[in-house]
Amino acid sequence: MDLGKALARARTDEVPGPDMPAAPMVPDWPGPARRLPRAELGQLDLRELLRLSLAAADGTGRLRPAPSAGALHPVDAQLVVGDNCAMEQGRYGYDPLCHRVHRLGAAPGDVLPGVAVELYAIPQRTEAHYGHRAWPLILLDAGHAAAALWLAGRALGAGAPALDLEGAGEQPLAVVHFAPDWGGRRRGEHGLRQGEGAGRMADRNPHQAPEPRDLLARRSTPPPLNGTLTRADLLAVLTTAQQADAGELSWCVAVGAPEPELVELAPDGALRRLAAGEARPTLAAWAAGQRWIADAGAVLIGYGCPSDADAERIRRTHLRAGFAVGRAHVAALQRGLASRPVGSWQQADLGAALGRAPEQDWIVHGLALGRPEEGT
Structure with a gap:
């Protein structure tokens, strides 16, 4: 194959x-x-x-x-x-x-x-x-x-x-x-390898482990996923994904009102604007025509994997994207957010849409986000 x-x-x-x-x-x-x-x-x-x-x-x-x-x-x-x-x-x-x-x-x-x-x-x-x-x-x-x-x-x-x-x-x-070091340290006492942090999680320590109930309760929220996310929410989810992917992808978040834009992480860890304007309707069209994405509170996007990537790079990039969105999904849950992974993307050349060279920065994976109380 x-x-x-x-x-x-x-x-x-x-x-x-x-x-x-x-x-x-x-x-x-x-x-x-x-x-x-x-x-x-x-x-x-x-x-x-x-x-x-x-x-x-x-x-x-x-x-x-x-x-x-x-x-x-x-x-x-x-x-x-x-x-x-x-x-x-x-x-x-x-x-x-x-x-x-x-x-x-x-x-x-x-x-x-x-x-x-x-x-x-x-x-x-x-x-x-x-x-x-x-x-x-x-x-x-x-x-x-x-x-x-x-x-x-x-x-x-x-x-x-x-x-x-x-x-x-x-x-x-x-x-x-x-490795067989299980039980040698109590929960919360173990450290993290560089680049494997879990991001900010509500009122918890930024690197605190999830609770077992968090993992068993994880579900992909059915649409709609409406509502406005705070800047702290965006930062937490974006940081989690970027720390988890080991540098294989670039990440940004598309947000709507009051100021539609794409935001990304700056080198100092703060949010900065990547592009102005409303991106969610375009993302909805690219994501197998799932129209509800156009009204999502925000959409996390991982992009990269150029058209000339070999099989090893394709596997590595997609595996890391799934790993990163999986981590971000639970981080969103811990913040009380609704979230749903979005994996099917067609003609989603984000780099070309941003005025860059075509066929270099395709959307690989996404995570739609919202607030449960505003989802109806």
Whole structure:
């Protein structure tokens, strides 16, 4: 599969065909399903980590802590378990519908202590509905799953995991590795690696971990998402996304009344104007014609990934975009905001619209924002 051609086609205004039969929501993992055991003091708590990140909240598998385009969830997780975990070493397939694992085999000889969660794409789940527009959405979904794992670890008091979102290979798309330092520090005492901060969150410490209830309550708010956001709201969400993406994208926010404009972060961390004028109707047209976006309180936008990007860069940029919007989504929730990721974009050459060179700065991902009390 030529990812460059797939992305170029997804960016056109070609409409997908009729729905096709979808792949099952869970692979037919071999062997018996095993319960995730309780963790002892100092062990990685895999049961809670997966419950707060990837486990389904309903029998259909559509409702999960990690968002997914069309609630199709095209990302499966395999666990590579090393020492200092509640489970024996080995490779396991995770079933998010029943919150169980299946042993797939032995761990590799060079397995690290702790656990590596490998994220694999099952394209047919998303292709069944989105057709040729599927691959950008699949990559974004994998980034959201990585963000959900990162946030779950933070909520449970783990140190920041090692992230492989480089896009170097086709499978697995991403890996999130948790070292076995679980329980060594109480929640709120652990630090953050540079560039991995969680942004400002309402009246909390700017880098305080989310609560488990924040992650379980995360939902994509149905439209409309109206209302006026404060400058502090915009700064918090924009800062969270920009800190999370490791420099892969540029970020801005489109806002409406009383002064329609695009704003971005200045080098000193303050908001500054990127462009004047109303951008939301154009964003609505670019986002598969979702008209409600034109009235959203604000729209966070990550852009970059030029037309000549190779497959590795396409994967890396989209994985990081999903990771960043996943983090920003929870930061918005913690501030009491309504929010909804927007992943499907056609002809969305933001750079050209801003008078820059064309085909260099395409919109990769977005997050529509509003205030719940003003959403009707």
